[in-house]
Amino acid sequence: MGSRRSRSGSPPPAKRFRLEQEVSEASDTPSKRVSYRNGAFLAPMVRSGTLPSRLLALKYGADLVWGPEVVDRAIIGCERVIDGDWVISYEKNGRLIWSTHPIEKPYLVYQIGSANPQFAVQAALTVIHDVSAVDLNCGCPKPFSTHAGMGANLLYTPDLLCEILSSLRSAIPSYIPVTAKIRLLPDANDTLKLVERIVKTGISALTVHCRTKDMRKTEEAHVHRLGAIVDFVNQLGEGIPVIENGDCTSREDGSRIKERTGRVEWAVVFIWSHISLGVDSVMIATAAERNLSCFANGPLLDAETVLSPTYLSLARYLKNPWGNSKHCVSQFTSPSPVNGRAGLKAFKDKLGKAKGYLDFDEEIGGTPDGKVIMDEIKDILRRRTATALEALEPCEPAFTEASARIASVFVTPPQSPVTAAVQSTA
CATH class of the missing domain: 3.20.20.70 (Aldolase class I)
Structure with a gap:
């Protein structure tokens, strides 16, 4: 990759x-029962x-x-x-x-x-x-x-x-x-x-x-x-x-x-x-x-003005390789109800010419804040995990404890990278 x-x-x-x-x-304990x-x-x-x-x-x-x-x-x-x-x-x-x-x-x-x-x-x-x-x-x-x-x-x-x-x-x-x-x-x-x-x-x-x-x-x-x-x-x-x-x-x-x-x-x-x-x-x-x-329950989001900018902003925040992000966005097919297929084609033409996230930002005049999108996803998933916790039986303390930890611990990100070698044999 x-x-x-x-x-x-x-x-x-x-x-x-x-x-x-x-x-x-x-990470070491089960987070919730997989359904x-x-x-x-x-x-x-x-x-x-x-x-x-x-x-x-x-x-x-x-x-x-x-x-x-x-x-x-x-x-x-x-x-x-x-x-x-x-x-x-x-x-x-x-x-x-x-x-x-x-x-x-x-x-x-x-x-x-x-x-x-x-x-x-x-x-x-x-x-x-x-x-x-x-x-x-x-x-x-x-x-x-x-x-x-x-x-x-x-x-x-x-x-x-x-x-x-x-x-x-x-x-x-x-x-x-x-x-x-x-x-x-x-x-x-x-x-x-x-x-x-x-x-x-x-x-x-x-x-x-x-x-x-x-x-x-x-x-x-x-x-x-x-x-x-x-x-x-x-x-x-x-x-x-x-x-x-x-x-x-x-x-x-x-x-x-x-x-x-x-x-x-x-x-x-x-x-x-x-x-x-x-x-x-x-x-x-x-x-x-x-x-x-x-x-989702409802109409598809349009690829040109909503889905693609959201994806690229999140991918940039996560430092996903540009080549992979570019490939994924190029697969989106739902045109904007305002700009139609011509607008989506023009958007993809700009995407095709871009050599990186910054390059693409300059082409389209900026994208949303990736951190805001990530925080929204965290909030959605924390609430979903909390709802799952309520459905667990009282006799499952390991699942409850671990899910609560998953839902709460990742609030303030660390300040620096940490490297940990995986104990495995090639």
Whole structure:
């Protein structure tokens, strides 16, 4: 992803110790119970799922956010760097591999790309203090993943796939959910057989991208096949939520998909009924890439005058690499109701010419204050976390204590960067 930020000198030992201790205490215990039911989630996207995108998705209403797939060997051996704005970066050889912020932890799922149980475990343990769940990518069809046996190729090596999931479940704390994201196999029965094996590894949720490995995203997702999978998983009796991925465009559209994947069967003679309520949640990818406000209840924000300036201001504040921010904003498609498509095109022409944040600011005459946007996101997520606390049972003091800490500790940012080496073996 490229180098992320310059560093200033380390703070005095006492101040550094306090910062490290606060972040450690807020990260070492579960922040809240992760819920995979009745939600709309941001899908893992390699270039478009970086920190600014995840934070804005949460601001606009996403219930959980998946980070982009990170290959196991890439994260193993990284240095964990905490900067003055609380951004936590995992870096290797001066290159940013992955970044996060403690405020998103209660909603953050870290996705691993792996074809090796031992490496998968090492990768998970490297970031375990900064995430609330770990997901194994078993569905990416792109060559960078499949060439090493990862991603969608795991669908055809079920023994290895299940060994990785079982190893993750055994190695990481029980309060950290382990999940899997798969694609459909061409044969429906083969898909059900694979699903049964995956469920028996102890996963906490299953995401099904309703396309096969060879299907392109321009082809319509086979959502009609998902109802049978949901019904089958329910009959296994493990209480595993099923998440739909593929062609969902908004939270409202998620309700349509839920209805489409559920069914009611009646046998009046025996006074018997079978009710399947459909998928538990939906995961949004392409529509979120085009407009992150798709998670909100209401019309999409226009990309030219609202969404793009907001994104770039937040990304600049977080010191997200310009190239990545430029790519993400270039994907936005909703024109301004005043300026129309011509206005959006002119905006993107200026974006294309800009070589950095300052350059772009000069082109458009300034952008909003990124700190103000970040403070607004913090306030939204603190209130959401506090609401989640009220729903926890009294017998869950560990969750309550940790969530309260997450919600309150990140108020005043530290003054200087802090570097902490991650104890892991490459």
